[in-house]
Amino acid sequence: MAKWGMVIDLEKCVGCQACTVACGMENSRLPGEMWQDVIFFTEGTHPSAQLKWFPRPCQHCENPSCVAVCPTHATYKTEDGVVLVDWNRCIGCKYCMIACPYGVRFYTDEKPLVAPDMRKVLASKDDHSWNPPWKMPDAREDWKHGVGIQPHDVVSKCTFCYHRISKAPPGTPDLDPQDPKLREFTPACVVTCAPGARYFGDLSNPNSEVSRMIGDKRGVRLLDQLGNKPQVYYLTGDGGAVPSSRAINKKV
Amino acid sequence: MNFIYPKTVNEAISGALKMFGENHVTATIWKASVAVLAASLGFVFYMLFTEGHASFNTSSDGVNWGSAIATYVYFALISSGLTIIASLATVFGFKQFYPVAKRCIWLAIVTLIAGFAVLALELGHPFRMLWAVPSGMQIYSPMFWMGVFYVIDLGLLIVKFYLMWKEDWDSPFSHFIGIAGFIAVVLASGMLGLLFGSMAMRPMWFGSATSVFFILSGVLSGAAAIVFSVYLAYGFDTKNMPEQLRSLALSDQLPKVFATLIGIVLVFLLTRIWVGLWSNQDGMEGFVALLNTPWFHLEVWVCLALPFLMMLSPSMQLAPKWQVTASILVLAGMFIERLQFIVAGQNVPMFKGTWMNSVTPYTPSLTESALVVVGISTALALYALGERLSNLSAAPKESIEAAGQLARG
Numbered sequence: 001m002a003k004w005g006m007v008i009d010l011e012k013c014v015g016c017q018a019c020t021v022a023c024g025m026e027n028s029r030l031p032g033e034m035w036q037d038v039i040f041f042t043e044g045t046h047p048s049a050q051l052k053w054f055p056r057p058c059q060h061c062e063n064p065s066c067v068a069v070c071p072t073h074a075t076y077k078t079e080d081g082v083v084l085v086d087w088n089r090c091i092g093c094k095y096c097m098i099a100c101p102y103g104v105r106f107y108t109d110e111k112p113l114v115a116p117d118m119r120k121v122l123a124s125k126d127d128h129s130w131n132p133p134w135k136m137p138d139a140r141e142d143w144k145h146g147v148g149i150q151p152h153d154v155v156s157k158c159t160f161c162y163h164r165i166s167k168a169p170p171g172t173p174d175l176d177p178q179d180p181k182l183r184e185f186t187p188a189c190v191v192t193c194a195p196g197a198r199y200f201g202d203l204s205n206p207n208s209e210v211s212r213m214i215g216d217k218r219g220v221r222l223l224d225q226l227g228n229k230p231q232v233y234y235l236t237g238d239g240g241a242v243p244s245s246r247a248i249n250k251k252v
Numbered sequence: 253m254n255f256i257y258p259k260t261v262n263e264a265i266s267g268a269l270k271m272f273g274e275n276h277v278t279a280t281i282w283k284a285s286v287a288v289l290a291a292s293l294g295f296v297f298y299m300l301f302t303e304g305h306a307s308f309n310t311s312s313d314g315v316n317w318g319s320a321i322a323t324y325v326y327f328a329l330i331s332s333g334l335t336i337i338a339s340l341a342t343v344f345g346f347k348q349f350y351p352v353a354k355r356c357i358w359l360a361i362v363t364l365i366a367g368f369a370v371l372a373l374e375l376g377h378p379f380r381m382l383w384a385v386p387s388g389m390q391i392y393s394p395m396f397w398m399g400v401f402y403v404i405d406l407g408l409l410i411v412k413f414y415l416m417w418k419e420d421w422d423s424p425f426s427h428f429i430g431i432a433g434f435i436a437v438v439l440a441s442g443m444l445g446l447l448f449g450s451m452a453m454r455p456m457w458f459g460s461a462t463s464v465f466f467i468l469s470g471v472l473s474g475a476a477a478i479v480f481s482v483y484l485a486y487g488f489d490t491k492n493m494p495e496q497l498r499s500l501a502l503s504d505q506l507p508k509v510f511a512t513l514i515g516i517v518l519v520f521l522l523t524r525i526w527v528g529l530w531s532n533q534d535g536m537e538g539f540v541a542l543l544n545t546p547w548f549h550l551e552v553w554v555c556l557a558l559p560f561l562m563m564l565s566p567s568m569q570l571a572p573k574w575q576v577t578a579s580i581l582v583l584a585g586m587f588i589e590r591l592q593f594i595v596a597g598q599n600v601p602m603f604k605g606t607w608m609n610s611v612t613p614y615t616p617s618l619t620e621s622a623l624v625v626v627g628i629s630t631a632l633a634l635y636a637l638g639e640r641l642s643n644l645s646a647a648p649k650e651s652i653e654a655a656g657q658l659a660r661g
Contacts, residue, residue, distance in 0.1 A: 033312070065453065071395040072381070073388030089384045092305075092376015095395050097316040101453035103602050106312045109305035109376070117306075153305060153376025223603060226453050243603045 002172070003081035004160055005203035005231035006190070007210045007219060008055055010240025012197035015040070015053035019189035019198070023057075026161060026188035028135045028149045032113025033106050035158040036189045041243065054243055055197075057189065058083060058104040058158035059222060059230030066096035066105065075155075078145075081203070081231055082160050085146040090154040097155060101223050102230075105157045108150055127151045136163070161187035165200075173208035174201035203231060257643055264641050271640050277487050282636035289629035292622045296373060299619040305376065307619040314612030315598045319620045320374035322591040323627045325444065326473070327367030328402065329466060329590075332441035333474020334360040335409065335433060336467075342412070342421075342430035347650060348505065351497040352478050354416045355644040359481055360437075360474075361409045362634035364402065370627040394447040401440035408433040421648040441470045448597065455535035456528065456597040465520045469586065472513040476582035479510065483576045485639055490572055497645050507569035514560040514582065521552060521589070538600040541611040547588050555585025 015038055023029065023036035036057045043050045064083045067075050074089035075096050085096075097105040108129045112119070124131040128149045140163050141148030147163045150156045168175055168185035175186040176199075183191060190198040201210035210233075213219060219233030220242055234242050258264040271279045299307040310318040338356035341349040372378040390396050412433055415426045445466030448457040482501060486492035490501055500506060528539025542548050559578035568574040599612040616624070638644060 065451075068390075068392040069395060069450075071388065071390055071393045071399060072384035073390045074384065089380070089388065090377070091381045091384055093381075093395065094310075094316045095393070095447075097312060098598070099451060099453065101602055103313070107305070107310075107316070107376075110311055111306055111309070223453075 001079050001204075002168075002170075002202040003204040003231065004165055005060070005081070005201065005210055005233065006057065006160070006187075007199040007201075007213050007233045007235060009197045009199075009213075009217075009235040009237070010054070010242075011235065011237035012195045013038075013053065013055055013240070014195050014197075016194060018192045018194055019055060019057075022188040022192035023158070025134055026136070027147075027159070028132050030112075030130065031118055033156075035104070035106070035156070037104075043241070052241065052243075056102065056104065056222075057232060058160070059102050059228070059232045060158075060160060062229035062231060063227060065099040065101070065228055069095045069099040071095065078162075080166070082162055082165070083157070084159055084162060085155055085157060087143040087146055087150055087154045087156075092153040092155065094155065101226050101228060105155050107153075107155055109153055124149075160200075161189075164188070172202070173205045174199070174210060176209070255640060255643075258641055267641055268637055271636070277484065278636050278639045281484070281632055282640065285629045285632035285636060288625060289633055292625040292629060295622045296619060296626055299622075300373070303619075305374075307617060308374075309615060309617040309620060311612075314601070315595055315614040317594055317598065318614060319591055319616035320370055320623050322587075322594045323624050324367045324371040324374070325594065326587050326590040327363045327370070327627055327631065328444060329441055329470035330473045330477050330586075331360040331364035331367065331409075332405075332437045332444075332467070333470040333472065334363065334477060335405070335437040335474070336471050337474050337478060338412075339430060339434040339437075342427075343434045347648075348500060348503075350421075350647040351494070351500050351645055352482060354413070354642075354646050355481060355485075356474070356478055357409055357413045357416060358638040358642070358644055359477055359635060361406070361413060362638065363477070363631050364406050364409070365634060366627045366631035368402075368406075369630050370623055373623055373626070394443055394450050398440060398443040398447055401436055401443055405433065405436040405440045408436055416646065417642055419646065419648075438467060441467045448593075451597075453602065454597050455533055456538050456600070457593075461520070461524075465517075465524075468513070468520065469517045469589065472517050472582060473586040475510055475513055476579040476586070479506065479575055479579040480583065481635065483572060483579075485644065488572065488576060494645050496647060501572065501575075502570060504569060507563040507575065510575075510578065511560055511563035511569070514556055514563065518552070518556050518560060521556070535600055538596045538611060541599070542592060542596050545592070547592060551585045551588040551592070555581045555588065 017038045019036050020034050020038055024034065027035060029035055036055070038053050038055045040051060040053045043052050060081060060083045064077055067077050067083060071093065072089045072091055074086045075083065076086065077083050092107065094107055097107065118132070119130040122131050122133070129152045130149065132149070135149060142163060145162050146156060146159050164185050164187060165175065168182065172182065175182050175190070177183050177186045177191040187200055190200045199210050199213060201208040203211060205211060213235060214233045217235045217237070219235055221230045221233055222242055234240065236242060258267045271282050308318060310316055334356040337349070338353045338360070340346040341353040375381060385396060385399055408429055412429045415429060420426045442463045445463030449459055449462030451457050482497065490498050493501060525539060525543065528536050529543070559581045562568045562574045562578045595614050599614060601612065
């Protein structure tokens with residue numbers, strides 16, 4: 001069984017946010033509620049201040065604290081290493097959001113981040129939280145795996161495009177979007193990444209491209225000291241950086 | 253108050269309805285709290301049906317758990333504290349505390365129900381919880397165990413109250429229920445602390461001390477609740493109290509216990525602040541923000557340090573008005589504590605670039621504030637109901653002797 005993981009080369013990432021848009025379209029995200037966010041921040045002060053950016057999908061941890069805290073087992077880890085939410089079981093207690101160190105989980109019913117509130121403009125007449133004009137075919141929607149437009153009052157998150165990767169031929173070491181045979185099984189953010197900064201493959205296969213890159217180019221993980229062991233690795237090279245410290249300075 | 257207490261369910265229902273036409277302290281609390289409950293619950297339901305949980309000011313980007321969770325924790329820990337205080341008489345043999353034991357158990361039931369009610373209105377799918385938690389069996393989740401222990405606790409409290417209502421104080425079964433209830437409530441409140449204390453990614457909560465703090469601060473809020481309730485029931489006048497209760501209220505044991513508990517909680521709070529300010533560990537910045545809020549100082553100095561001094565002072569500790577003032581201050585302080593603890597633990601961003609470049613602001617919305625009112629009015633209404641329908645000051649005969657000895661010193 002594969003253990004799916006992602007490698008993001010921060011030296012190649014240009015911060016264009018095409019991944020954010022592709023994910024939003026693929027997974028019918030509410031405007032502002034980005035499963036695949038690119039976060040912008042600054043390092044240093046004038047005149048040597050730098051604008052930095054950092055793409056942040058769900059890290060699909062090896063030791064996911066969100067799975068351990070979920071009182072109903074709505075959040076679970078699949079055999080192929082993906083952390084998912086079963087929307088039929090989620091009670092909306094938000095404990096997983098508390099326990100996630102990466103801030104990649106979203107509660108459906110909150111004040112809208114972008115006006116007007118699209119849940120009201122494109123209101124749903126059934127159990128879905130809204131009814132966008134762009135959405136995946138109904139046959140692909142899968143609430144047990146947190147795929148599609150979610151119902152009200154549940155927590156949602158990046159699924160590594162589970163509706164795509166779960167259909168990949170068994171034993172595939174890497175889901176390379178350049179390969180026409182594998183393209184439809186590759187996560188939308190990886191397919192769309194213009195500079196080719198994203199790689200997706202089987203971390204349990206030492207011969208996969210992702211495993212080689214992590215070994216050869218010193219892949220690092222976000223907040224590794226917490227022990228969640230993300231399955232998303234970042235290659236920093238000379239120019240990239242994984243934010244490790246919190247944003248504010250401590251001043252008494 | 254000397255009521256004629258109902259003996260059947262029909263009498264109890266008619267007694268509750270009749271209270272709307274009666275004129276005494278308990279009836280006033282009943283009428284006012286039912287009216288406030290109806291209004292606040294109506295508003296919360298209206299907002300939940302029209303806006304849903306979007307009417308809350310909580311957000312995925314920062315504070316996920318807001319004042320509703322703080323209110324639940326507040327009431328759950330008052331309930332746990334009350335149960336532990338009742339155990340002084342029912343488990344540990346301090347018979348002088350029997351005059352408040354039945355009242356403690358009833359208040360523990362009603363505060364736990366108030367907490368659960370607020371929690372149910374905060375949850376996305378409270379009814380789904382009823383089947384999804386038992387069928388999920390996620391034994392690694394502190395929330396799972398907290399739920400298990402609090403449900404057991406509530407069940408045992410109801411059985412214990414029934415036994416006390418039947419005046420079964422000393423049978424082996426009654427003892428067993430008391431001991432089991434004590435164990436369940438320590439596990440429940442301790443597990444509620446571990447729910448926060450297990451979170452290594454939230455350094456302001458992290459550590460087993462959180463669990464111990466929850467148990468002990470729960471006992472303090474329980475003590476404040478029982479002192480306030482005893483005086484409230486008798487119109488803040490010790491002359492109206494039955495003999496054994498008056499002996500307990502006027503002995504120096506109560507203020508001594510009260511002062512000790514406040515002292516313990518102050519030590520916990522101030523050592524926690526010390527570690528938070530001293531440590532350079534990433535994520536402790538929230539303690540600085542905490543220190544800069546007026547609420548923190550109101551809690552520590554006015555709501556805890558001041559009652560601590562009042563209950564130590566020989567000239568003030570025995571005066572009912574200062575005991576009542578201390579209990580009200582402590583109850584208010586503990587609410588501030590629960591809210592600050594929960595919010596401050598979340599509002600330091602996890603890492604640079606969570607879109608938040610400073611401590612995330614959070615103020616409860618109108619709906620969330622109404623939910624706090626729902627909790628308080630539920631507890632008060634059910635308390636008044638218990639006061640009217642059952643003699644909450646009932647105690648076994650031997651405790652009257654113990655209380656008499658206490659009064660004689």
